[in-house]
Amino acid sequence: MDMNRRQFFKVCAVGLGTSSLAALGVAPPNAYADQIRHFKLARTIETRNTCPYCSVGCGLIMYSQGDAAKNVAQNIIHIEGDSDHPVNRGTLCPKGAGLLDFVHSESRLKVPQVREAGSNEWKELGWDEALDRISKHMKADRDANFIETNEQGQRVNRWLSTGFLAASASSNEAGYITHKVVRSLGILGFDNQARV
Ligand code: SF4
Numbered sequence: 001m002d003m004n005r006r007q008f009f010k011v012c013a014v015g016l017g018t019s020s021l022a023a024l025g026v027a028p029p030n031a032y033a034d035q036i037r038h039f040k041l042a043r044t045i046e047t048r049n050t051c052p053y054c055s056v057g058c059g060l061i062m063y064s065q066g067d068a069a070k071n072v073a074q075n076i077i078h079i080e081g082d083s084d085h086p087v088n089r090g091t092l093c094p095k096g097a098g099l100l101d102f103v104h105s106e107s108r109l110k111v112p113q114v115r116e117a118g119s120n121e122w123k124e125l126g127w128d129e130a131l132d133r134i135s136k137h138m139k140a141d142r143d144a145n146f147i148e149t150n151e152q153g154q155r156v157n158r159w160l161s162t163g164f165l166a167a168s169a170s171s172n173e174a175g176y177i178t179h180k181v182v183r184s185l186g187i188l189g190f191d192n193q194a195r196v
Contacts, residue, residue: 060080168194
């Protein structure tokens with residue numbers, strides 16, 4: 001190998017420094033071995049979901065701590081794009097990438113609420129009570145306002161006094177079934193939260 005005098009001194013200096021560090025016990029393999037960090041997602045539970053924000057419907061993986069026992073509260077510690085999802089292939093836009101803050105937000109609504117007629121207060125309801133109330137209101141309104149035929153006597157089967165807003169985090173299958181149920185009731189005012 002050809003090298004000039006300056007290159008020769010550089011090679012000697014590097015070799016001397018490396019061997020001195022090894023002699024002092026701080027050679028790279030030993031130093032790295034002392035610094036092993038535990039993977040923060042080790043021992044977490046993975047749950048797949050869909051980003052709730054927009055109609056792109058990116059797939060997510062949510063990582064939570066807790067062993068799923070009845071007396072243990074699960075805590076989501078990390079959310080990332082699902083690399084196996086055909087829509088986003090692991091990517092998320094800034095809104096989706098900030099989902100962890102959304103999940104832990106103190107102002108996130110977690111239970112059904114109702115504002116009774118004439119009241120300016122929101123009252124919390126149980127899920128069963130909320131679903132019972134919604135179904136009773138829907139039946140009463142449909143019984144009172146369902147339109148079977150138009151002015152020409154043609155059958156139309158419309159229910160125009162109630163609307164339905166579906167969730168953008170639904171899967172294709174859930175969206176298809178929701179559409180079938182809503183349309184079979186005669187509701188025309190039907191939209192998705194992804195467009196709001
Ligand atoms: S990550 Fe962004 S693009 Fe994907 S569904 Fe959520 S808001 Fe839409």
